[in-house]
Amino acid sequence: MRPDIGVLGAGAFGTALAIALAQAGKRVVLWARDVEQAAAMAAARENVARLPGAAFPDGLDVTADVAMAAQAPVLLLAVPTQTLRGLAGAHAAFLADRRLVACCKGVELGTGLLPTQVLGQVIPGAQTAVLTGPSFAADIARGKPTALTLAVEGAGGEALQAALASHNLRLYLAHDVVGAQWGGALKNVIAIAAGVVLGAGFGESARAALMTRGFAEIGRLAQSRGAQAETLWGLSGFGDLVLTCTSDKSRNFRHGQAIGRGEAPDLTQTVEGVMTAHAIAQDADPDMLPVTCMVSALLREQVSLEQAKDLLLSRPLRNERG
Numbered sequence: 001m002r003p004d005i006g007v008l009g010a011g012a013f014g015t016a017l018a019i020a021l022a023q024a025g026k027r028v029v030l031w032a033r034d035v036e037q038a039a040a041m042a043a044a045r046e047n048v049a050r051l052p053g054a055a056f057p058d059g060l061d062v063t064a065d066v067a068m069a070a071q072a073p074v075l076l077l078a079v080p081t082q083t084l085r086g087l088a089g090a091h092a093a094f095l096a097d098r099r100l101v102a103c104c105k106g107v108e109l110g111t112g113l114l115p116t117q118v119l120g121q122v123i124p125g126a127q128t129a130v131l132t133g134p135s136f137a138a139d140i141a142r143g144k145p146t147a148l149t150l151a152v153e154g155a156g157g158e159a160l161q162a163a164l165a166s167h168n169l170r171l172y173l174a175h176d177v178v179g180a181q182w183g184g185a186l187k188n189v190i191a192i193a194a195g196v197v198l199g200a201g202f203g204e205s206a207r208a209a210l211m212t213r214g215f216a217e218i219g220r221l222a223q224s225r226g227a228q229a230e231t232l233w234g235l236s237g238f239g240d241l242v243l244t245c246t247s248d249k250s251r252n253f254r255h256g257q258a259i260g261r262g263e264a265p266d267l268t269q270t271v272e273g274v275m276t277a278h279a280i281a282q283d284a285d286p287d288m289l290p291v292t293c294m295v296s297a298l299l300r301e302q303v304s305l306e307q308a309k310d311l312l313l314s315r316p317l318r319n320e321r322g
């Protein structure tokens with residue numbers, strides 16, 4: 001029988017979404033590119049590597065055959081942003097004529113493009129949407145209450161909202177696809193900075209200041225690229241910024257925390273904010289985006305932690321609303 005939803009990418013988030021949707025009664029096929037990984041998940045009925053302890057419900061099938069997942073009319077793309085172009089290019093024939101829901105949060109290095117813009121380049125005419133907002137994979141997989149933004153341009157938003165929402169997964173519909181993606185991408189950069197601040201012992205007051213100024217920075221950049229201010233105040237922007245900057249369940253936060261402590265970050269984890277910081281900083285004005293540029297410089301070891309702090313604090317005093 002044709003699945004309702006295909007999930008491409010069997011990491012933590014793809015697996016969590018597949019579990020939640022199958023729990024809600026949908027027929028879901030989860031695709032992993034690696035044959036052995038797919039077989040192991042199918043046998044264990046669990047993604048031991050990325051989401052241990054979350055059992056697969058009935059209605060969730062696992063495959064390494066992308067054609068099987070792509071029978072579904074709706075495909076959730078849950079891979080790291082830097083790999084999205086490769087995934088879409090390799091399987092473009094299967095992805096055309098499907099509703100493609102980008103679930104990744106980042107900006108492509110080199111092009112500065114958002115996930116749906118990458119999809120539009122690789123698959124001209126692609127019908128895209130964005131699922132984003134404050135959510136840890138483990139929370140979604142365990143059926144904890146979660147509210148997300150589903151951003152859809154044009155027609156079909158309500159139908160998609162109904163198809164993907166469930167009792168525990170509450171979806172708010174939005175139409176500002178660009179704004180929803182900028183908020184989700186940039187909050188990861190600010191979360192790295194928040195982790196650095198706490199890891200270095202600069203204190204919670206400093207983190208609050210950084211989150212607030214970081215949010216102002218998100219607004220400046222995102223609105224200059226076409227985002228609507230109201231979108232940034234929503235789940236995809238402010239909501240996700242709060243979650244990611246305040247929880248050590250966040251990989252971006254933990255990455256920064258390790259750097260702040262002078263420890264080596266865990267490089268086996270997907271930490272979207274690293275490449276996003278570099279993607280933005282490569283042609284940014286540091287006066288407009290001081291935190292993002294400093295995060296990029298710190299990650300590239302162009303400045304020390306102490307230098308980064310002093311450079312940010314010694315900038316000319318300015319009007320808060322400037």
Ligand SMILES: NC(=O)c1ccc[n+]([C@@H]2O[C@H](COP(=O)([O-])OP(=O)(O)OC[C@H]3O[C@@H](n4cnc5c(N)ncnc54)[C@H](O)[C@@H]3O)[C@@H](O)[C@H]2O)c1
Nearest residue numbers: 010011012013014033078079080083087104105136137270
């Ligand atoms: N984990 C979360 O809590 C969470 C929550 C919301 C959003 N996200 C977003 O979801 C995206 C994926 O994150 P994740 O947590 O699932 O990462 P992850 O590291 O757990 O998994 C990424 C998966 O993508 C697969 N992959 C990579 N390149 C691929 C390719 N070319 N083709 C097919 N598969 C490929 C990897 O094999 C891996 O299984 C990120 O953009 C992240 O910001 C994650």
Ligand SMILES: O=P(O)(O)OC[C@H](O)CO
Nearest residue numbers: 133134135250251252253
């Ligand atoms: O673990 P992180 O830092 O990638 O954050 C996961 C989600 O984006 C939080 O909403």
